[in-house]
Amino acid sequence: MSDVAEYTEIMPLQRVPLPASGHSPLAPSVPARPAARCSTCSLRSICMPQGLTPAELERMESLMCVSRTIKQGESLYRANDSFQSIYAVRAGSFKTVVMHRDGREQVTGFHLAGDSLGLDGVCSGKHSCDAIAIEDSNVCIIPFHLLEVMCREVKVVQQHVHRLMGGEIVREATLMMLLGTMSAEQRVAAFLLNLSGRLKTRGYSPATFNLRMTREEIGSYLGMKLETVSRMFSKFQKDGLVDTHGKQIRILDLEGLARV
Amino acid sequence: MSDVAEYTEIMPLQRVPLPASGHSPLAPSVPARPAARCSTCSLRSICMPQGLTPAELERMESLMCVSRTIKQGESLYRANDSFQSIYAVRAGSFKTVVMHRDGREQVTGFHLAGDSLGLDGVCSGKHSCDAIAIEDSNVCIIPFHLLEVMCREVKVVQQHVHRLMGGEIVREATLMMLLGTMSAEQRVAAFLLNLSGRLKTRGYSPATFNLRMTREEIGSYLGMKLETVSRMFSKFQKDGLVDTHGKQIRILDLEGLARV
DNA sequence: ACATCGGCTTGATATGAGTCAATCGCAACG
DNA sequence: CGTTGCGATTGACTCATATCAAGCCGATGT
Numbered sequence: 001m002s003d004v005a006e007y008t009e010i011m012p013l014q015r016v017p018l019p020a021s022g023h024s025p026l027a028p029s030v031p032a033r034p035a036a037r038c039s040t041c042s043l044r045s046i047c048m049p050q051g052l053t054p055a056e057l058e059r060m061e062s063l064m065c066v067s068r069t070i071k072q073g074e075s076l077y078r079a080n081d082s083f084q085s086i087y088a089v090r091a092g093s094f095k096t097v098v099m100h101r102d103g104r105e106q107v108t109g110f111h112l113a114g115d116s117l118g119l120d121g122v123c124s125g126k127h128s129c130d131a132i133a134i135e136d137s138n139v140c141i142i143p144f145h146l147l148e149v150m151c152r153e154v155k156v157v158q159q160h161v162h163r164l165m166g167g168e169i170v171r172e173a174t175l176m177m178l179l180g181t182m183s184a185e186q187r188v189a190a191f192l193l194n195l196s197g198r199l200k201t202r203g204y205s206p207a208t209f210n211l212r213m214t215r216e217e218i219g220s221y222l223g224m225k226l227e228t229v230s231r232m233f234s235k236f237q238k239d240g241l242v243d244t245h246g247k248q249i250r251i252l253d254l255e256g257l258a259r260v
Numbered sequence: 261m262s263d264v265a266e267y268t269e270i271m272p273l274q275r276v277p278l279p280a281s282g283h284s285p286l287a288p289s290v291p292a293r294p295a296a297r298c299s300t301c302s303l304r305s306i307c308m309p310q311g312l313t314p315a316e317l318e319r320m321e322s323l324m325c326v327s328r329t330i331k332q333g334e335s336l337y338r339a340n341d342s343f344q345s346i347y348a349v350r351a352g353s354f355k356t357v358v359m360h361r362d363g364r365e366q367v368t369g370f371h372l373a374g375d376s377l378g379l380d381g382v383c384s385g386k387h388s389c390d391a392i393a394i395e396d397s398n399v400c401i402i403p404f405h406l407l408e409v410m411c412r413e414v415k416v417v418q419q420h421v422h423r424l425m426g427g428e429i430v431r432e433a434t435l436m437m438l439l440g441t442m443s444a445e446q447r448v449a450a451f452l453l454n455l456s457g458r459l460k461t462r463g464y465s466p467a468t469f470n471l472r473m474t475r476e477e478i479g480s481y482l483g484m485k486l487e488t489v490s491r492m493f494s495k496f497q498k499d500g501l502v503d504t505h506g507k508q509i510r511i512l513d514l515e516g517l518a519r520v
Numbered sequence: 521a522c523a524t525c526g527g528c529t530t531g532a533t534a535t536g537a538g539t540c541a542a543t544c545g546c547a548a549c550g
Numbered sequence: 551c552g553t554t555g556c557g558a559t560t561g562a563c564t565c566a567t568a569t570c571a572a573g574c575c576g577a578t579g580t
């Protein structure tokens with residue numbers, strides 16, 4: 001099995017393809033440390049605007065003051081925390097969850113390496129959901145007020161931030177559509193296709209990967225119970241669309257899934 | 261019945277305080293005409309940032325070049341239209357709908373006077389949904405590239421735009437939660453409460469109002485069928501929580517609804 | 521090798537919401 | 551004034567998904 005085929009294989013913190021420069025500044029067990037250099041980060045094309053001059057890139061880097069490591073199950077921020085920064089996932093993955101008073105909660109998103117995190121706090125100045133690492137993870141921290149300053153000075157940065165927020169709006173609208181109009185089967189198919197596509201843009205195999213989230217988390221995200229998720233996986237298995245062994249997923253028939 | 265009590269009574273197009281300035285340089289068949297003055301607009305507190313200097317306010321006005329009238333059932337923009345401007349609803353109301361290939365569609369939002377509209381296009385440069393007037397309506401047109409220029413020059417404008425987009429993100433996350441975890445009864449209750457609250461901030465009665473949307477549109481928004489919406493209204497009626505006659509709504513027990 | 525535990529699968533049954541269909545109310549119109 | 555038509559309501563029945571329950575699988579620790 002190819003190394004690149006599994007993002008679980010290639011993504012654990014220890015093996016994150018950090019700047020090939022070799023001298024990993026990773027200090028185990030410290031919560032924060034100097035940020036990596038964007039200029040050599042393999043995720044730059046995903047989380048930074050194109051077309052920055054070297055000087056501007058330099059400034060962007062200087063504003064991302066630190067990175068932070070979050071262990072599996074720990075939170076990056078919680079609902080009602082004051083909003084100071086947005087985050088770029090550098091390694092690992094997160095879920096964002098909103099909590100209802102009565103204890104029910106719903107997963108509102110999964111965020112892979114290269115995704116941004118934290119924009120939910122922009123409106124009110126307080127975060128509106130919890131962001132929890134679903135594996136050991138690492139994020140770059142971008143103080144939002146500094147980013148706003150930068151936005152006022154560099155047009156492409158402004159456009160990038162607007163695109164980031166706009167993308168979040170579209171992503172959520174898509175999910176609403178999914179929750180509002182699709183059957184359980186279609187939702188799970190859409191979920192797998194979405195994940196597959198995102199892994200592909202990150203250079204991983206779109207067909208073979210490991211889920212980092214549990215059936216329960218997937219169900220919460222898709223508005224159904226974990227048993228239903230499981231049944232749908234079994235159904236796809238029977239229909240020859242995917243091959244699942246617990247969290248290992250191999251998509252056998254991408255078109256077939258899309259047709260569902 | 262008090263005039264202010266019904267937003268259907270106070271909002272008809274004919275009574276919008278348009279400026280009489282007259283000479284429209286634009287298409288004669290009335291799709292557009294000079295914008296009203298923000299400085300005298302009763303919705304300013306909702307759609308404009310606080311704390312602008314008079315000069316800045318002047319500039320904001322100059323950038324909102326025209327307003328446009330849309331008749332009931334017509335669209336302000338459609339999915340895949342190129343994204344040029346965002347809009348502020350000046351009078352009337354809109355629904356935004358996303359269309360699935362197979363023809364199914366879902367309402368993703370209702371936008372009342374004072375709401376913004378069109379941010380769904382920021383990310384890709386194309387609109388991702390249709391915006392359709394659900395009554396005769398009127399919008400201010402704000403060219404987005406000019407707004408971006410303004411954002412770079414005036415901090416409060418930038419913050420306002422960020423808040424606008426952030427608010428949209430939070431609004432959608434709330435709706436996802438609703439679609440993902442709540443029963444039909446709870447959804448309808450939440451819908452009424454939300455509408456009630458928004459009317460209240462606009463100075464209308466939070467208890468007595470007319471729905472401008474059909475049961476089917478409400479159902480589509482809430483992820484259920486129109487019959488179910490109707491049954492829930494009947495149930496609330498029976499429980500003494502609301503008093504409905506078709507589109508006329510009177511909320512009798514706000515707390516009771518919230519408890520659902 | 522064994523015990524344990526969390527996560528996953530599968531089956532039997534219950535139920536909330538969808539579907540289909542009949543009827544009603546009301547506004548618009550000839 | 552009756553007709554038409556759209557939207558809303560209501561009832562009977564169906565079906566997808568939730569719920570409850572039992573057992574399985576694989577990782578982990580002893």
